[in-house]
Amino acid sequence: MAKVEPRNEMPRQDPKVRIRNFDEVxxxxxxxxxxxxxxxCLQCKKPTCIAGCPVQVRIPEFILCLSEGxxxxxxxxxxxxxxxxxxxxxxxxxxxxxxETCVLRxxxxxxAIGRLERYVADWEMGQGVKTPPRAASTGKSVAVIGxxxxxxxxxxxxxxxxxxxxxFESLHAPGGVLMYGIPEFRLPKSVVHAEVEYVQSxxxxxxxxxxxxxxxxxxxxxxxxxxxxxxxxxxxxPRWMKIPGENFNAVYSANEFLTRTNLMRAYLFPDWDTPVMxxxxxxxxxxxxxxxxxARSALRLGADEVHIVYxxxxxxxxxxxxxxxxxxxxxxxxxxLTNPVEILGTERGWVTGMRLQKxxxxxxxxxxxxxxxxxxxxxYEMDVDMVVVAIGxxxxxxxxxxxxxxxxxxxxxxxxxxxxGRTKKPRVWAGGDIVTGAATVISAMGAGKRSAADIDAxxxxxxxxxxxxxxxxxxx
Amino acid sequence: xxxxxxxxxxxxxxxxxxxxAPEVARKAQPGQFVIVRANKRGERVPxxxxxxxxxxxxxxxxxQEVGKTTKLLGTMQVGDELASFTGPxxxxxxxxxxGTVLCVGGxxxxxxxxPIARALKAAGNTVISIIAARTENLLFWQDKMRExxxxxxxxxxxxxxxxxxxxxxxxxxxxxEPIKEILASGRRVDVAWAIGPAIMMKFCxxxxxxxxxxxxxxxxxxxxxxxxxxxxxxxxxxGETRFVCVxxxxxxxxxxxxxxxxxxxxxxxDQEKQxxxxxxxxxxxxxxxxx
Numbered sequence: 206m207a208k209v210e211p212r213n214e215m216p217r218q219d220p221k222v223r224i225r226n227f228d229e230v231x232x233x234x235x236x237x238x239x240x241x242x243x244x245x246c247l248q249c250k251k252p253t254c255i256a257g258c259p260v261q262v263r264i265p266e267f268i269l270c271l272s273e274g275x276x277x278x279x280x281x282x283x284x285x286x287x288x289x290x291x292x293x294x295x296x297x298x299x300x301x302x303x304x305e306t307c308v309l310r311x312x313x314x315x316x317a318i319g320r321l322e323r324y325v326a327d328w329e330m331g332q333g334v335k336t337p338p339r340a341a342s343t344g345k346s347v348a349v350i351g352x353x354x355x356x357x358x359x360x361x362x363x364x365x366x367x368x369x370x371x372x373f374e375s376l377h378a379p380g381g382v383l384m385y386g387i388p389e390f391r392l393p394k395s396v397v398h399a400e401v402e403y404v405q406s407x408x409x410x411x412x413x414x415x416x417x418x419x420x421x422x423x424x425x426x427x428x429x430x431x432x433x434x435x436x437x438x439x440x441x442x443p444r445w446m447k448i449p450g451e452n453f454n455a456v457y458s459a460n461e462f463l464t465r466t467n468l469m470r471a472y473l474f475p476d477w478d479t480p481v482m483x484x485x486x487x488x489x490x491x492x493x494x495x496x497x498x499x500a501r502s503a504l505r506l507g508a509d510e511v512h513i514v515y516x517x518x519x520x521x522x523x524x525x526x527x528x529x530x531x532x533x534x535x536x537x538x539x540x541x542l543t544n545p546v547e548i549l550g551t552e553r554g555w556v557t558g559m560r561l562q563k564x565x566x567x568x569x570x571x572x573x574x575x576x577x578x579x580x581x582x583x584x585y586e587m588d589v590d591m592v593v594v595a596i597g598x599x600x601x602x603x604x605x606x607x608x609x610x611x612x613x614x615x616x617x618x619x620x621x622x623x624x625x626g627r628t629k630k631p632r633v634w635a636g637g638d639i640v641t642g643a644a645t646v647i648s649a650m651g652a653g654k655r656s657a658a659d660i661d662a663x664x665x666x667x668x669x670x671x672x673x674x675x676x677x678x679x680x681x
Numbered sequence: 682x683x684x685x686x687x688x689x690x691x692x693x694x695x696x697x698x699x700x701x702a703p704e705v706a707r708k709a710q711p712g713q714f715v716i717v718r719a720n721k722r723g724e725r726v727p728x729x730x731x732x733x734x735x736x737x738x739x740x741x742x743x744x745q746e747v748g749k750t751t752k753l754l755g756t757m758q759v760g761d762e763l764a765s766f767t768g769p770x771x772x773x774x775x776x777x778x779x780g781t782v783l784c785v786g787g788x789x790x791x792x793x794x795x796p797i798a799r800a801l802k803a804a805g806n807t808v809i810s811i812i813a814a815r816t817e818n819l820l821f822w823q824d825k826m827r828e829x830x831x832x833x834x835x836x837x838x839x840x841x842x843x844x845x846x847x848x849x850x851x852x853x854x855x856x857x858e859p860i861k862e863i864l865a866s867g868r869r870v871d872v873a874w875a876i877g878p879a880i881m882m883k884f885c886x887x888x889x890x891x892x893x894x895x896x897x898x899x900x901x902x903x904x905x906x907x908x909x910x911x912x913x914x915x916x917x918x919x920g921e922t923r924f925v926c927v928x929x930x931x932x933x934x935x936x937x938x939x940x941x942x943x944x945x946x947x948x949x950x951d952q953e954k955q956x957x958x959x960x961x962x963x964x965x966x967x968x969x970x971x972x
Contacts, residue, residue, distance in 0.1 A: 276912060375908055377718060377725075377765035385910075414767040416908055421705055441910045445922065452915055452922060452941060454948045461911035469905065471726065475959050478724040479905075480952035554944045601909055603927065 212314035213242040220534045224504050227389045227472055230531060231295070231656060238323040243272035246316045249308055254318060259651035262286045264318055271325055280326045284337075287322075288361040288398045289354070289650060291330060292383060294323025295392050295645045296494075298525045329415045330399050336406045340367035345664045348373060348431040349409070350417045350604060353381020354646045355437035355637030357404050358653030361659075364407040371431070372404075373415040378468060381439055383646070388498050390505070394467075397584055403415070404614065418606035422673035423633060433632050433660050436611075436619065438599040440638035450527070450548030451652040452596070455482055455556040461597035466502050485509040485590040488559060489594035490545055493520035497532045499593045504535060511537050516544040516564050517575040520657070542566070544577065544581065546584065548592055558588045600639045618642050622672075626656030631671045632658045634660055683766040685759050686739060694746045696755045697731070703738030704850055711796040712931055713773030713901065715740065716907040718765040720755050721738050726750050727904045729793035729876075729930070731770065740768075743792030743821075749956040756964070762964035770907045774897075777798045780871040781807040783863065783894070784830070785885055787856050787877020788814050793899060794876045799829045807831045810872070811842040813877070817850035819874045844937045856881055857888035864892040872897065875934060879943050886934035896934035900925045902945060917943050942966050 216232040217223075223230050234242065240359035246268045254264045263282045270278035283290050299305075299319035307315035325622045345368045349360045352374035360370045378384050380397040417423065417438075426434050429536045445451055462481065465471040469479035483506040489499045492515035492559060500511045513532070515522060518541045522529055533539070540561070547560040563583035566575035599617050612629040619628055626634040636652030637646055663669070687699035705715065714729045734742035746755045774797045783802050786794035791812050791849075800959040802808045814820045820843065827841040842859050843851030852859065856877070864870060873896040875885035882898040889896045902914040902925045914925035919936035923929065 375767070376906065377767070414765050415704075416767060416770065419769060441908070443910070443912050445912075452917060452945075454945060458912040461905060461913050464905055465912055468724070474952065475956045477722040478956060480724075480949050482948065482952075482955070519942060554941060603908060 207310060209313045210241070210245055211474070212317055213238045213320075215317070215320050217531075218290045220536070221392065224501075224535050227505055229393050230390050231527075233327055234320055234324045239321060240272060240274070243268045243321055245309065248274070248306060250293075253306045253308055254303045254316075257303040258286075258460055259302065259645075259647045260286045260654055262290075262303075262322070267325060268316065268318070268321055271321060276325070280329045283322060283325055284329075286654075287650070288358050288404065290322050291396045292354070292400055293304055293390065293647055293650070294319050294321075294326055295396070296383075296387060296525075296645075298645060300526050311318065330396070334399065334631075335405050336403070337365065339365055339408060342369070343367040345369070345432045346371070346430060347433045347435065347660060347664075348426045349380060349435045350423075351375075351439060351637075351639075352379040352401070352411060352435040352470070353437060353439050353637065353649065354651035355439070355639075355653040356381070356435065357401065358650040359435045359437060359634075359636065359657045360409040360653075361404040361407050362654055362657035363660060364404070364409045366657070368661070368664065370409040372409050372411045373417055373421075374411060374413050375416040375438075376468065377413050379411055379413075385464040386495065386498070388463065388467055388502050390430035390501070391498065394599070416603065418603035419646055422607050423604065423611070423630075424608065427632055433634065435626070435636035435653075435660065436604055436633065436639055437637045437649070438601055438604045438629070438639050439545070439594065439600050440618075440643045441593065441601040442599050444597045444599060445596060446545060446596060448545060448547055450550050450556070453548055453550040453554045453556045455484060455591040456548060457482075457591070457593045459489070459495045460598065462499055462593050463495070464504065466506065472502075472506060481506065482591065483507050484556075486512075486589045487544075487591045487593065488512045488514055488587070488589040489593045489595055490514050491597070492519075492524055492529075492539075492573070493595065493597070494524045494528055495598075496593075496595035497524045497528040497537075499595050501528075501532055501535060501679050503584060503591075503593065504537065508591075512540060512587070513537055514540045514543050514545060514559070514561065516542065517574060518542055518566060522573045540587075542577065543556065545592075549586065556590055556592055558586050559592065560584055560586050598643045600642070604639075616642060624655060625659035626652060627659065627672060629672060683763040685757055685761050685763070688757075689862075690760050691743060692819045695819070695821060696744060696746065696751075697792075698742045698744075698754065698757070699739045700742060700763065700766060700810030701738060702740050702766050702768075704742070705766065706733045706735050706738045706740050709733040709740060709769040710773030711776065711800045712793070713769040714793075714930060715742070715766055715768030716770060716904065717742070717754070717763055717767075719750060719757065720764045723753070723764055724750055725905055725907070726764075727901070727907055727926070728768075729899060729901075730796065731792035734794055740766075741792075743789060744858060747791040748953050749960040752945045752957070752960060752964075763812070771926060774800065774874075774931060775879060776804050778805040780867055781809065783809050783860065783870045783873040784932070785811045785856050785873065785875040785877075786813070786826070787875070787881040787885075788819060790899075791820075791826065794874065795822055795825055795829070797874055797876075798826065798844070802829045802831075809842075809851070809863065811844065811856055812849075813844045813846075813854075813856035813881070815846045817845055820845070822849055855884070859943060860888040864889065864894060870894050870915070874898075879939065879946060882934060883937075883939040886920045887936070891933050897931050898934040898937065899930045900932060900942060901930070901938070902942060903948065916945075
């Protein structure tokens, strides 16, 4: 193997500066850095990176174009498989996907595929995004529920194929978790808006403030106007610890804390109307991306100290490695192998602390990670005056109102074929967190893409059987 | 979208707005609410639906000016548009033929009570109504409430029962007093509704409890999305955590942890004060030029 240059670091805001602002932390490569990083790619004859990508982006091809200075070629190769590269370049856990399967990783550091993806996508945005040609109208119409990663991807692909697409969004802004969940400092909202405008430019119509299950049911959509319905409503309901004190004042779900801060711009209060509480000592429970986002937001909102409490060890933390490192750099205090058993409060019900219990790692559980086992007698108290619960989310059942034939699992996710997105209810597809439970942006996009392809096939030939019994056996 | 088609001042601090929202009006039921954003930078506030007209596609909202957002909404005029309007949210009131029902509205709570009382009457119930306010000029919709209420006569209590804290209109009493009087007289009441400020609902619940009369309240907690996403609105009912937005807003009054609700409503008092002061400074000199 030829000499391989070290991986190019991406410039970032200084931690001391960035904990006082909501501007993007990672600043992106310069042109020279991008070219240098692109030239590290070996252009493998049998690339292994593509299989690591949930939407199979033609990675070596876009990197080759980039290294040769053919920027539009790079854009086309990238966007052929991924409608939303500026987002994926920022929020994908590349270290467990494309970069994990990069050949270089065996001996060196992998090619920084995510950073290159971001560079190419940002370059395109600077040029003014060009809209690809659309297929002739098919005369078919599809309702896509939820304008998050799965819905936007599905809608974009269907519109490209010539179907009339209406995207129903329950909030007043598009993007789903990209808008309400992921903070400005990790994913600037201007990037989300640009990607949404791209999907609209393909012909998808966006309808805000439309809560399906309340304003219209799925059956009404199927009966009145639409040939097919795609459910991409995500996993929007917060999970709670179900411990005493969880309803005290200053106990937030991460969903609420982040929605106030991001979607409602509470960090600009009182210029924007929505407030968010911040108190000096904040504890965040959980160690996923949402927990990191909550902790780092609390710091930026003015908390004196921010703690992360997690029942497993650092190695098991589900957060993207870069965000975990960013949080550590910013001075978040981590309490690994620690689990809250009670939230303490004043007589009037305002948080004053948490009772915590130390854990040790036991046998692997259903997630394959070592199970946290409480250590008897290890309980202690920690003074905090605000708690953010970030231990996961589950699907919102609202979209299932009056739809008993949309079969669900015990955890509340909808049963759907993994390859096609078909649910048990004819003409209804589903993809993303509503099927898998909380997962990643890119896996939701992948599911949106697969459903779009199957919807297109079905709309062209609806005589095929809806649900093959063999698949049913595999599902149950 | 979401154009204001009519505006009325029901009291010096209570405003009525009719909003053009045909899809919402087609689905709205008594007891449900909408989430409103006045402008681009506005917060999302829940407002109970005071009336709906499926034909003309309009929703009636009634609110009292208490904080920045309600004052801002109060400055909006016919022809203006709301930035967003989401609904109908929450579970509708369970309208059935119960027999005799008691409908109690306090202050601005009279507005959401009205379509419920109307539907209960239409379902064949005998509707006894009490409307209450601090003082006469905070009362409204006496005529509308009288229309949907049973001609009630029981000693001193006649027709629609009106009471004010200061006795400037109707009897001088707080809402729980006529409730106790009616129930103590031995009159059969099958179900009661009480809608108004949390503290008023709490005391109405305490008034009906000894008589074993099932009592429904419509809780007004803090919300953001209104679809179950954030949990800001969580309350404890019968020892269980419930979300007002999706599990309510109506709950069994005798199961509600009122002190928790009251304290959670106070969570943003400092910020609410700050926002209001800023708003009033920005609007200084514009006050009183409402029309």
